[in-house]
Amino acid sequence: MSNSPGRGDRCRMIDRIDRGDTVVATNSLLELTYFETDVAWLEEFLSRQARENSDGNVRQLAVTCIGHSARINRTVSSDSVYRSLRGFIMDPQLCERALNALSDIDVFTGRHWASAQWIMLQVAAMTVRLRAGDTRFWMS
Template sequence: MSKGISKDELEVMLRSEDSGVVTDALMYLCFNVNDPEWVEQKCIDAIEFGVDDDVKGLAITCIGHVARIYSRISLAATVPTLRKNLNHKALGGRARDALDDIEIFVR
């Protein structure tokens, strides 16, 4: 994946039906876009509307990364989304990990 992907390009990638394209976009934005609020919202959108559980799971993990990297997160936006997935067979463990990251790193 090339460097210097714009938010507009990431938006297009995030709307792809190809989960590989979406996961590439999530990985890129999580570690390369210095706008935690925007990244957080894109992750929430991917959790809510992702094409499959791989995309949703990675988006959940990325929320934990945002909490760890920036030591801040919108609790009102992220916590309900994560809690909603705690009992999901494929996503529950990742949701628990992200909530733990928030508890540990967000002051």
């Protein structure tokens, strides 16, 4: 991570995220996403926050930040990112953000999903949305 003024360091950002204040935590997640240079560590940290953080806003932003990382760094470190995002599709609160993150990875890294895989993810996402009572995608 860079030592540029105002960018902070990883430990300080993690401490701020762990304190439980939503605004501080989300700002710290964004700062880590924009300035962390260890992509593999960042992706794992964001995935863990999306799975384990007790604050729904932090969980949602962590998934969004996975896509931001792909856009900023033009890469993903491993296929474990895809596995995490596929798991988040099954969570009604994270589903849409996971699909957006997958789309960002597709667009900004050049790692394209096979069309059959993408269709299966879309079907899974529709199933989750229907179970949650969200019928918006049928209305358009």
